[in-house]
Amino acid sequence: AQRVTQPEKLLSVFKGAPVELKCNYSYSGSPELFWYVQYSRQRLQLLLRHISRESIKGFTADLNKGETSFHLKKPFAQEEDSAMYYCALRKETSGSRLTFGEGTQLTVNP
Amino acid sequence: NAGVTQTPKFQVLKTGQSMTLQCAQDMNHEYMSWYRQDPGMGLRLIHYSVGAGITDQGEVPNGYNVSRSTTEDFPLRLLSAAPSQTSVYFCASRIEGLPYEQYFGPGTRLTVT
Numbered sequence: 001a002q003r004v005t006q007p008e009k010l011l012s013v014f015k016g017a018p019v020e021l022k023c024n025y026s027y028s029g030s031p032e033l034f035w036y037v038q039y040s041r042q043r044l045q046l047l048l049r050h051i052s053r054e055s056i057k058g059f060t061a062d063l064n065k066g067e068t069s070f071h072l073k074k075p076f077a078q079e080e081d082s083a084m085y086y087c088a089l090r091k092e093t094s095g096s097r098l099t100f101g102e103g104t105q106l107t108v109n110p
Numbered sequence: 111n112a113g114v115t116q117t118p119k120f121q122v123l124k125t126g127q128s129m130t131l132q133c134a135q136d137m138n139h140e141y142m143s144w145y146r147q148d149p150g151m152g153l154r155l156i157h158y159s160v161g162a163g164i165t166d167q168g169e170v171p172n173g174y175n176v177s178r179s180t181t182e183d184f185p186l187r188l189l190s191a192a193p194s195q196t197s198v199y200f201c202a203s204r205i206e207g208l209p210y211e212q213y214f215g216p217g218t219r220l221t222v223t
């Protein structure tokens with residue numbers, strides 16, 4: 001069965017520092033990977049998806065099939081980036097079903 | 111559009127009580143799902159539906175029932191609440207096919223004592 005692992009439950013950085021939120025997955029096929037974000041008292045929302053190869057709010061994520069990873073990176077963290085981040089995987093045959101990681105709470109300190 | 115709405119926002123139940131968490135969307139999305147969010151465990155899929163009249167079990171379906179009589183509504187029923195069901199519940203919806211972006215509701219925080 002597929003699995004998504006986010007090894008860090010909590011991550012704390014200072015404003016302006018680079019940040020990397022780790023995501024590893026196990027799945028033998030060709031998955032689609034996503035990052036979702038939940039800001040305080042707001043609903044969960046899509047941040048970015050690997051097939052778009054886009055940069056959203058300064059964040060990027062590259063799918064590394066060799067290392068089965070999809071780490072989220074930002075070169076200069078901002079205080080407003082503080083949130084809970086979830087990595088999610090969709091199997092190519094699963095329709096809309098997403099498998100989520102455990103989540104990483106990012107805190108950006110002033 | 112209101113998007114995905116959930117009621118109630120908060121609920122406290124006693125063990126053994128039953129209740130229904132409501133979820134509605136006004137985007138004409140075929141696919142709807144229910145997740146529970148627990149610390150350290152991420153979001154886990156409870157039940158989902160690919161259209162009116164069609165439902166299926168997710169990862170953690172025990173203790174929950176769902177039905178989908180209309181495209182808009184997807185209620186989640188707790189048959190006999192247990193403390194292990196204390197969680198935050200999220201409803202989500204999306205269209206079939208690309209893009210596979212799910213739209214989430216604001217959540218219902220449920221406490222079972």
